[in-house]
Amino acid sequence: MKKIDHAIVEFKEMDEMANRASPIHDLNPMVKLIATIAYIFFVVSFDKYDLNGLIIMVLYPIAMFEVSGTSIGACFYKLRFVIPLVCAVGLFNPFFDKATLISIGNVAVSGGVISMLTLMLKGVLCIMESFVLVATTSFDSICSALRRLHIPGFIVTLLLLTYRYISVMMEEVSIMTDAYMLRAPNQKGIQFSAWGSFLGQLLLRSMDRAEDLYSSMQLRGFSGEFLYAGLKPLSWKDILFLLLSLMIFALFRFVDITSFIGQLVM
Amino acid sequence: MHMADALLAPAVAATMYVASGAAAGISVHKLRKEDEEVKKLPVMAVSAALVFAGQMINYTIPGTGSSGHLCGGMLLSALLGPQAGFLSMIVILTIQCLFFGDGGLLALGANVWNMAFYGCFVGFYLIWRPIMHSNWFGKMGARAAQRMKIILASIIGCIATLQLGAFSVVVETSLSGIAELPFGAFCAIMQPIHLAIGLIEGLITAAVLTFVYEARPELIKEVDTSDGTVSNKRSLGTVVVIMAVAVALVGGVLSLFASSNPDGLEWSLFGNSEAGYSENMGLDEDEFGISSSAADKAAAVQDSTAFLPDYAFADNDSAAGTSVSGLVGSAMVAAAALLICAVCGFFRKKKSAAK
Numbered sequence: 001m002k003k004i005d006h007a008i009v010e011f012k013e014m015d016e017m018a019n020r021a022s023p024i025h026d027l028n029p030m031v032k033l034i035a036t037i038a039y040i041f042f043v044v045s046f047d048k049y050d051l052n053g054l055i056i057m058v059l060y061p062i063a064m065f066e067v068s069g070t071s072i073g074a075c076f077y078k079l080r081f082v083i084p085l086v087c088a089v090g091l092f093n094p095f096f097d098k099a100t101l102i103s104i105g106n107v108a109v110s111g112g113v114i115s116m117l118t119l120m121l122k123g124v125l126c127i128m129e130s131f132v133l134v135a136t137t138s139f140d141s142i143c144s145a146l147r148r149l150h151i152p153g154f155i156v157t158l159l160l161l162t163y164r165y166i167s168v169m170m171e172e173v174s175i176m177t178d179a180y181m182l183r184a185p186n187q188k189g190i191q192f193s194a195w196g197s198f199l200g201q202l203l204l205r206s207m208d209r210a211e212d213l214y215s216s217m218q219l220r221g222f223s224g225e226f227l228y229a230g231l232k233p234l235s236w237k238d239i240l241f242l243l244l245s246l247m248i249f250a251l252f253r254f255v256d257i258t259s260f261i262g263q264l265v266m
Numbered sequence: 267m268h269m270a271d272a273l274l275a276p277a278v279a280a281t282m283y284v285a286s287g288a289a290a291g292i293s294v295h296k297l298r299k300e301d302e303e304v305k306k307l308p309v310m311a312v313s314a315a316l317v318f319a320g321q322m323i324n325y326t327i328p329g330t331g332s333s334g335h336l337c338g339g340m341l342l343s344a345l346l347g348p349q350a351g352f353l354s355m356i357v358i359l360t361i362q363c364l365f366f367g368d369g370g371l372l373a374l375g376a377n378v379w380n381m382a383f384y385g386c387f388v389g390f391y392l393i394w395r396p397i398m399h400s401n402w403f404g405k406m407g408a409r410a411a412q413r414m415k416i417i418l419a420s421i422i423g424c425i426a427t428l429q430l431g432a433f434s435v436v437v438e439t440s441l442s443g444i445a446e447l448p449f450g451a452f453c454a455i456m457q458p459i460h461l462a463i464g465l466i467e468g469l470i471t472a473a474v475l476t477f478v479y480e481a482r483p484e485l486i487k488e489v490d491t492s493d494g495t496v497s498n499k500r501s502l503g504t505v506v507v508i509m510a511v512a513v514a515l516v517g518g519v520l521s522l523f524a525s526s527n528p529d530g531l532e533w534s535l536f537g538n539s540e541a542g543y544s545e546n547m548g549l550d551e552d553e554f555g556i557s558s559s560a561a562d563k564a565a566a567v568q569d570s571t572a573f574l575p576d577y578a579f580a581d582n583d584s585a586a587g588t589s590v591s592g593l594v595g596s597a598m599v600a601a602a603a604l605l606i607c608a609v610c611g612f613f614r615k616k617k618s619a620a621k
Binding site (some may be wrong): 003004007010011014036037040041043044045048052055056058059062063066067069078079082083085086089090092093095096097104112115119120122123126127130131133134139142152154155157158159161162163164165166168169170172173177187188189190191192195196197198199200201202203204206207209210211213214217222223224257258259260261262263265266 | 270271272273274275276279290291294297298303304305307308309310311312313314315316318319320322323324325326345353354356357358360361363364365366367368370371372443444445446447448469470472473474475476477478481482485593594595596598599602603606607609610611614
């Protein structure tokens with residue numbers, strides 16, 4: 001399948017996932033957004049050698065995945081192209097940081113290896129947590145949460161409209177690419193001579209479409225911002241979730257539970 | 267060029283959020299002042315969606331097997347103006363971050379700065395507008411001259427803004443102090459790669475914009491649509507002065523960083539100073555604090571070729587003790603994770619069976 005068709009399918013799948021029902025799906029989107037950002041903030045703030053402390057942070061996204069019924073495999077499958085990139089950034093660390101940091105049994109492990117692993121784990125954890133947010137919250141809800149957090153209405157409306165039009169545009173591009181490929185078989189991409197006209201044609205048509213869209217919005221009395229019907233008020237469950245999450249993050253961040261458990265067991 | 271969350275320290279990420287947020291605030295304010303907010307909204311949304319979809323098209327690069335993509339920032343600012351283009355780019359980057367894992371929520375501020383700010387504001391005010399207002403190619407006739415200026419501005423714009431973006435990635439990563447790759451080496455990897463990418467992106471953007479110019483010139487900003495001479499002429503001199511100031515600014519910042527991080531150049535000047543080389547160059551290596559005996563150098567080479575530190579049989583019991591307890595703890599965490607999965611799976615199955 002073409003890259004663009006993949007993207008269309010993935011958009012639809014994410015939408016379906018976000019519209020399922022679970023205790024996590026039911027939470028107020030604003031609370032989920034704040035908890036996600038706080039989680040990423042705490043994960044990133046770990047010291048570069050603190051692999052031990054960081055490992056325990058994996059429990060939170062796993063609990064979110066499991067309670068919401070989202071498959072962890074789906075996260076890794078969907079983001080299979082991004083995860084290697086996230087992991088690649090730390091690859092140079094072992095070459096530059098060679099001081100021995102710890103020794104396991106009789107084998108010395110350098111600081112570079114530890115910091116590389118920490119960096120990779122940080123990247124994967126952040127991706128997992130962002131994924132679980134999008135998989136349990138519809139885009140409309142995320143936008144309403146952004147609006148409540150006082151992001152300018154103009155930007156939020158632009159986000160919503162763009163999101164709506166991305167699937168339209170991608171389908172259009174997909175059809176055009178198919179048509180091009182059928183007329184020019186055995187080519188890997190768009191040839192040099194058609195670089196301008198290919199997207200240019202679509203651009204011209206899209207501009208006309210935008211004009212129509214503007215007219216129809218005007219006719220329906222659009223005044224610059226969408227109105228959100230049925231905004232959920234914050235309930236005691238939402239506040240409890242947020243407080244608990246923040247407490248868990250702080251506990252994981254400031255108390256070295258991993259080593260503590262290890263010592264207890266030994 | 268999307269940066270991941272893990273690459274940034276919280277302080278750097280927050281700073282970049284503030285910078286990008288300020289630019290976004292000013293852009294919204296400017297659009298509101300021009301009273302074009304509502305009118306521009308659909309055009310911006312459709313253009314942003316178009317760039318998003320357009321970035322998935324593979325353009326075959328002649329003579330090679332690889333493919334290039336579209337440069338969003340320059341195209342959007344040429345079509346919508348810098349402020350509207352900037353906001354559209356923010357929206358694209360946000361959706362990419364949420365749905366495709368490109369970049370991250372915490373790194374969004376930095377990514378907006380690296381890819382949208384330079385492409386839209388620097389690209390438009392320092393490159394696109396001066397070139398479009400210049401009277402270059404004046405002898406070619408009005409339309410041909412406009413076309414040449416569009417091509418030139420697109421290519422220079424894409425290359426310059428991508429270089430700035432790539433440089434910012436290096437600076438932000440170095441300031442975060444997470445990756446160990448030295449500043450100079452990182453620069454030496456990033457800048458040339460993005461030079462090539464910028465050239466290709468510039469060519470594609472130029473192709474699209476010249477097509478639009480031929481069909482509907484009024485859609486492009488700062489282009490003279492009449493067949494007469496360009497109004498509000500800016501001479502070649504002004505353009506050169508603006509470019510020179512930009513280059514000096516960037517160069518200044520770059521040298522500031524470079525000087526505090528001795529790089530390959532310095533090593534090659536002082537480090538190779540066997541057999542009186544330093545005397546030939548007139549450089550006193552001792553004064554610069556770099557010793558270079560053959561033994562030192564051999565050790566350095568050996569160090570840099572060994573991947574892991576000596577797998578020495580360390581005789582430090584306490585170090586071994588702490589790391590083992592860490593390992594055991596980690597194993598317990600993994601067990602806890604599995605337990606969460608099992609318990610939740612059990613309840614889910616029970617629930618679906620009850621249904």
